[in-house]
Structures are given as structure tokens and as C-alpha cells.
Amino acid sequence: MIATPAAPAPGPIGPSPLWTRAFHGFNLLVLLLMAASGLEIYNANPVFGGREGVTVPELFTLGGWLAGGRDWHFAVMGLYAANLGLWIGLLLRRRHRRLAGTGDLATLRGSVHPPRRRLASHRITYTLMLILLAFSLLSGLAMYKPAQLWWLVSLFAFAEPAGFSSWQTLRVCHLATIPAIAMLLVAHVVLSLRVGGLRLLRAMVL
Amino acid sequence: MAASPEALSRRRSLGLLLASGSSLLLGGCALNRWSNAVGEATQPLNERIEALLQGKGMLPEFRRNQVEPEALLVNSFNGIPKLAPSSYRLVVNGMVRRPLSLDLAALAALPQRECVIRHVCVEGWAAIVAWSGPRLADVLALAGPSPLGAYLAIRSADQYFETWDLASALHPQTLLATHMNGAPLPVANGAPVRLASPIKLGYKQSKWVIELELMTSLGDRLGTWEDKGYEWFAGL
Structure with a gap:
């Protein structure tokens, strides 16, 4: 060890x-x-x-x-x-x-201890990544089967008052998961190295 | 590569995996030639799931004021054929008791149905369109289809070719559309007769339809685009 x-x-x-x-x-x-x-x-x-x-x-x-x-x-x-x-x-x-919880948000708001804040940010980042990946899957499914899963597409009708069809909103949302996950990925790598260094990388990869 | 089996440790093999993963972005071109094989290996399962997912019942439709005429783009593989309405005939043949040759008046005499649906193109765009005309199921019923019929071949005046599974062709919202958004079908959109359905991608919905053939099995040709690599079932 x-x-x-x-x-x-x-x-x-x-x-x-x-x-x-x-x-x-x-x-x-x-x-x-x-x-x-x-x-x-x-x-x-x-x-x-x-x-x-x-x-x-x-x-x-x-x-x-x-x-x-x-x-x-x-x-x-x-x-x-x-x-x-x-x-x-x-x-x-x-x-x-x-997984991140409300405690991590409280840490970010309350703590002045940098390692604690980093750990909370790290937990929030990877938890967000999992949520985002699940969202990419759901939005993709809505685009793959928009007729059978019409109710899933209708969740994307929120921008219709602004003149964007639910289909266009769905496309933008599904595409946006790429830059969003890329940004989170950069944060994730940086935070992992700062939180756990190579030890953490080794623990996660090997 | 590794000199001894132990040299290719888990650490190293995982490193290789990561390295190959990160070089995907750069080496995508090398993987491109595998696209077709990857599709052929996975499409049968995907198509089975698609067929299971597809219900036989009616799908909810849009309101008439939701149509997006400007969003409907025109794709054509071989220009726009000229079909004189007076000499137009829709031929129905194959596994049917009464082969038909229907003129536009015969199609207009059938019960007319309007479907306000989302037309989804394989390219990614979509448009809400109100199609109207007789149901494809009603036209096929006129010809007395054999219970052995399982697939429908659709031939168009521009040589476009399509094949459908019969269940999708008989779906109550699959139409032989003669009108679009309340007006006679424009020539660029397939006049005088085209397929329209909420349950298939746009390239399945042939324009300028002139012949329907009921078949017991699929032949060598699946469709103009399918033979180039697109999915055959293409369900929505």
C-alpha cells in the first residue's frame, strides 16, 4: 500500500x-x-x-x-x-x-480550507459528468425514436415561446453535451491530479 | 511489442487502451473503412428492437397551425420527373388478387385522411407537415393482398426505389399523400402522389410514386439509399 x-x-x-x-x-x-x-x-x-x-x-x-x-x-x-x-x-x-451531495455544495460555500474545497469540486464535477452523460443518452434516444417516444421530445418544447421548435432545441441540447462534457473532462483531469495526484490516477486506471 | 508476457502488464495494456482511445480523434480516418462492417454487425439487432418499439396504433399528431413549411427542405436523388396528372396511373401488383392501375380520380374517391406529423430527415433536420390523401392500407386493400405478402416495393418515376415492411405500410397514419399543408402537393415534394408517414425517416417516404408491389420476401435491392449504406428499417 x-x-x-x-x-x-x-x-x-x-x-x-x-x-x-x-x-x-x-x-x-x-x-x-x-x-x-x-x-x-x-x-x-x-x-x-x-x-x-x-x-x-x-x-x-x-x-x-x-x-x-x-x-x-x-x-x-x-x-x-x-x-x-x-x-x-x-x-x-x-x-x-x-457521489456529490448537498454537503459538497455547503463545503464550497462555507469552507476556506483549499483541499476540502478541491475535493468537493472534484466530487461535484464527476457527479455532473455522470448526469450529463445520462442526459446525452436521453436526448439521443428522443432524436432516435421521436415518433414512439414523442413524450420525451415534448420535454424539449420549453423554448417554443422563444420561437425554437422542440426538435431544434433537442438537437442543440444533444450537441451541447459534447462541449459540456469536454469542459467537465478538463476540470475532472485537473481536479483529480490536484486532489489525488498520480496515486489517484493509478487507483482509478490500474 | 512486449518481450515477455509479463511485460504486457495490466498497467501497460490499459495504457495502450487509453493511448488508442485518445488517438481515435486523430485516427478516425483509419476506422472509417470499418463503418459498413460495424453497421452490418449491429443493425439486425437494432432493427429488431425498432420493430418491437413501433406500435400499430395511432401516434399523437400536431395542430394544423404548427406546420413549418419553410423547414421542409427538398432532397432529390435524380432531379424532378414530370408526371402529367391526366395520364398518371398508380400500379398495384405482386402478391395481390386484383392488380390495379389507379388514376388520380380513383385515389381521390377513397376516404381522405390528413396527418399533421413531424417529417424527420436522416440528415438531422425535421419539419412539421400536414399531409393528406388516402391511406396506403386502403389502397392495398383494394387490390386484395395475399396473406403471404410481407414487404412492399415502391417504385418512383425518377427511378427511386424503396422497400418497406408491411406492418409499417399498413400503419393507419401511412398515407399516399396527394396534398401538403392543405394545397395540392407541389411537384418538388412528389406530385402527384408520394408516401408520407410519421414512423419512418424521410428517405423511406418515396416521392412521385408510380408502382406498389407486394412481395413475400426482400430481393437483392433494398432501396436506393439503403443499397448505399443507410439503414433499411429506419423507424422513428
Whole structure:
């Protein structure tokens, strides 16, 4: 085991359970595939600007053309959903104390102790990531089966008074999960390194 | 690569996984040639789930004042064919007792139905459209379909080709539309007769339809776009 440093540590960092590490690693892989193939689909008719809209550089896309992008997107969506669903389910049952709660928000508001604040931010960040990933799945499902899941699409009608159809809102929301998760990912990596350093990385990856 | 089996430790293999994952963005082009194989491996299961999800009942429709005429883009694979309304005939043949050749008056004599639905294109855009015309199910019923019929081939005047599963073709909101948003169907949108349905992607909804053939099984050709790589079921 790694020796606990003298400084107040947020808790010992033992290796995480195998399932945590497996879901974590696999999630990263399928997320990259989903994002790249999703951007390929985006290019067929950019959400912003339609046919005259700016497309994503081919470097960041996967599939080669629309049908290829859809091949990848719909091939991976099941794996992505199963991985995320099982992961969140197990987290809630077995390790829900690791997920952020109101205590973390109180820490951010009240504490002046930097390590505590960092840990709270870290917990909030990865919990938000899980919520966002689940949202990307639900918004994607609404777009995949808008007729059968019409009630899911109707949840996106909130911008209709502003002149945006529920379909356009749905497309924007589904696309927005990519920049949102990318920003959270950067914060997540920075915070993990600051909270647990390489020890935490090792505990999570190996 | 690793010199001994132990050298490829879990740490290293996970490192490799991460490295390959992060190079996906850069190496996407190398994966592109696998797209079709990936689709062929997973589409049968996806299509089965899609068919299970698809109900036979009516789906909720939109209000007439929700139509978005400007949002409906025009896609055409082979230009716009000219069909004279007076000489237009819709041929219904294949596994039917009474092969038909219907003119526009015969189609207009059938019960007319309007469906205000979301037309969803595979490209990602969608538009709410009010389609009207006879139900495809009513037209097929006129021809006395054989119970062995399971698929419908749809041929268009511009050589566009489609095949549908019969359950989707018989859905009560699947129409042979002759009108759009209350006016006669514009030529660019498929006049005089096109398919319209809330349960299929746009490329399944053939324009300028001239022939329906009831089949017992699918042939080599699934459809103009399907043969290039699009999904066949394409349910919504």
C-alpha cells in the first residue's frame, strides 16, 4: 500500500473496485466513438445554419459519410447505454457516498480550507459528468425514436415561446453535451491530479 | 511489442487502451473503412428492437397551425420527373388478387385522411407537415393482398426505389399523400402522389410514386439509399 502522507488527506486512496475502473475506462472509449460519429452526423445538416452551416473538420469525425457515422453511432449507443446504466446503478447501490451531495455544495460555500474545497469540486464535477452523460443518452434516444417516444421530445418544447421548435432545441441540447462534457473532462483531469495526484490516477486506471 | 508476457502488464495494456482511445480523434480516418462492417454487425439487432418499439396504433399528431413549411427542405436523388396528372396511373401488383392501375380520380374517391406529423430527415433536420390523401392500407386493400405478402416495393418515376415492411405500410397514419399543408402537393415534394408517414425517416417516404408491389420476401435491392449504406428499417 501507499503510505498516507502526514498532511490531512481526504482519505486513503486504495485501488478502486475493478468494476469502477472497468466502467470508467470503457466509458471514455465509447464516449470518444459516440462524439466523433455524432459530429459526422452533425455535418450532414449542421445544427447551426443548416445546409449553409459550418461543418466540423473531418479530423474530429468518424464514419466517412452520414451513413458511416450513423453506423458507428447506433452500433456504440447500446454499449454506451449499458455501460453507463450499470455503472450508475452500481454507484448508487454500492458507492453512493462517493457521489456529490448537498454537503459538497455547503463545503464550497462555507469552507476556506483549499483541499476540502478541491475535493468537493472534484466530487461535484464527476457527479455532473455522470448526469450529463445520462442526459446525452436521453436526448439521443428522443432524436432516435421521436415518433414512439414523442413524450420525451415534448420535454424539449420549453423554448417554443422563444420561437425554437422542440426538435431544434433537442438537437442543440444533444450537441451541447459534447462541449459540456469536454469542459467537465478538463476540470475532472485537473481536479483529480490536484486532489489525488498520480496515486489517484493509478487507483482509478490500474 | 512486449518481450515477455509479463511485460504486457495490466498497467501497460490499459495504457495502450487509453493511448488508442485518445488517438481515435486523430485516427478516425483509419476506422472509417470499418463503418459498413460495424453497421452490418449491429443493425439486425437494432432493427429488431425498432420493430418491437413501433406500435400499430395511432401516434399523437400536431395542430394544423404548427406546420413549418419553410423547414421542409427538398432532397432529390435524380432531379424532378414530370408526371402529367391526366395520364398518371398508380400500379398495384405482386402478391395481390386484383392488380390495379389507379388514376388520380380513383385515389381521390377513397376516404381522405390528413396527418399533421413531424417529417424527420436522416440528415438531422425535421419539419412539421400536414399531409393528406388516402391511406396506403386502403389502397392495398383494394387490390386484395395475399396473406403471404410481407414487404412492399415502391417504385418512383425518377427511378427511386424503396422497400418497406408491411406492418409499417399498413400503419393507419401511412398515407399516399396527394396534398401538403392543405394545397395540392407541389411537384418538388412528389406530385402527384408520394408516401408520407410519421414512423419512418424521410428517405423511406418515396416521392412521385408510380408502382406498389407486394412481395413475400426482400430481393437483392433494398432501396436506393439503403443499397448505399443507410439503414433499411429506419423507424422513428
